[in-house]
Amino acid sequence: MDTLQNEKNFGNLVVQVSAASGAVPIKGAGVIVRSTDENGMSQIIGVLQTDESGITQPIAIPTPSLAESLEPGGKKPYSEIMTEVFANGYYATVNLNIPIYP
Secondary structure, X not given: OOHHHXXXXXXXXXXXXXXXXXXXXXXXXXXXXXXXOOOOOEEEEEEEEOOOOOEOOOEEEEEOOHHHHOOOOOXXXXXXXXXXXXXXXXXXXXXXXXXXXX
């Protein structure tokens, strides 16, 4: 049996929130991280908040096995997530189809 297929694989996501073309970090911004299953149902993976540098703590995202990317035509070798970012005084943003690799 292939041990790569039995491994639990994760990628880490860190979100940085800023204004003024990245010059001003936004402290206390909320970040909702969601995944979508095969049926199109969305589920929340985590709810994060940025620190004084405008950066969240890392969150581990489950990803497919590395073995699934070794043959052409197989399942995609990454997970896709979306984030919703919001902060007082700023427009909320939604980021779709963010790839997370193991």
